[in-house]
Amino acid sequence: MPELPEVETVRYDLNKSLSGFQIKDISCNTTKILQPSLKEVIKHTKGLTISSFNRKAKLLIVELNKDWNFLIHLKMSGRLLIRDPGGVEDRWTRVIIALERKGIIKELRFADQRKFGYIKLIKKEELSDILSNYGPEPFADLSLQIFTKILKSSRRAIKKVLMDQVLISGIGNIYANDALFLAKIHPETSANYLNQNQIKNLFEAIEEVLKRGLKYRGASDNSYLDAFGKKGQYQEHFLVYGKNKENCPNCGSVIQKIVVGGRGTFYCPKCQLQERK
DNA sequence: AGTGCGACCTGATCGC
DNA sequence: TGCGATCAGGTCGCAC
Numbered sequence: 001m002p003e004l005p006e007v008e009t010v011r012y013d014l015n016k017s018l019s020g021f022q023i024k025d026i027s028c029n030t031t032k033i034l035q036p037s038l039k040e041v042i043k044h045t046k047g048l049t050i051s052s053f054n055r056k057a058k059l060l061i062v063e064l065n066k067d068w069n070f071l072i073h074l075k076m077s078g079r080l081l082i083r084d085p086g087g088v089e090d091r092w093t094r095v096i097i098a099l100e101r102k103g104i105i106k107e108l109r110f111a112d113q114r115k116f117g118y119i120k121l122i123k124k125e126e127l128s129d130i131l132s133n134y135g136p137e138p139f140a141d142l143s144l145q146i147f148t149k150i151l152k153s154s155r156r157a158i159k160k161v162l163m164d165q166v167l168i169s170g171i172g173n174i175y176a177n178d179a180l181f182l183a184k185i186h187p188e189t190s191a192n193y194l195n196q197n198q199i200k201n202l203f204e205a206i207e208e209v210l211k212r213g214l215k216y217r218g219a220s221d222n223s224y225l226d227a228f229g230k231k232g233q234y235q236e237h238f239l240v241y242g243k244n245k246e247n248c249p250n251c252g253s254v255i256q257k258i259v260v261g262g263r264g265t266f267y268c269p270k271c272q273l274q275e276r277k
Numbered sequence: 278a279g280t281g282c283g284a285c286c287t288g289a290t291c292g293c
Numbered sequence: 294t295g296c297g298a299t300c301a302g303g304t305c306g307c308a309c
Binding site: 075076077092112113114116154155156160222223261262 | 279280281282283285286287288289
Binding site: 002003058073074075076077114116117163165172173174221222223262263264 | 300301302303304
């Protein structure tokens, strides 16, 4: 679930709340989530201070004041929670990072029902190599011109292209569905079949749905919670995602569910006409 | 090379 | 009611 708007919401709040905090201790009850190992991570990071929280695509980057970064991926069910020690329990807590700043003690907890997510300690110098595997970032380096080039170079279904992190950063299943609806494009249309007008509409639709996601602090259709343990609200504003058999908000037709790239895909058969596979 | 698909996990929900 | 099957979706590794 966590896509660009969800990860960005978490990043923003963590950056505001936990920058300048020092790592006092770390615990972990699910070995593979904390990499390379609890022992190694403690050895290199105990006593370091968090400089800032950054983001690339759906990846959260915690910059420490020495030569280290944490890379955190929430995958489907991961949560990062700011808590007071001894306060509420969070189900599925896997890693706890104990933090302190000017006598204030906080915990950053990583909770993940399905254990797909991870916290990985890397050397700062490894970062640019890792980030080079991700495409341009919407609102930053993805321009209409670059977007056009990306679509022209692939015959794959447009929805798969939108969700391919190598080509474009940050778009997942929810926002891909809603952006294609907003642009009135069928999700299985070949990317390189779209004309310039459609490309422009889609480019603008992507920015629009991501902006809505950010405005509503993410979509909590399933397990997503923000850094304070609160739900986002974008699920109240879904256009077609998850609305199988409901009526199209635009024309009233019945929304269809198909599978594209192994993912549930929702569209209006009237507004988003199939053009070419 | 480009593409597609199963595996990784768990819990909620569905169907019989 | 109870139990097994199915579904959810981000990314990696492998197969064609």
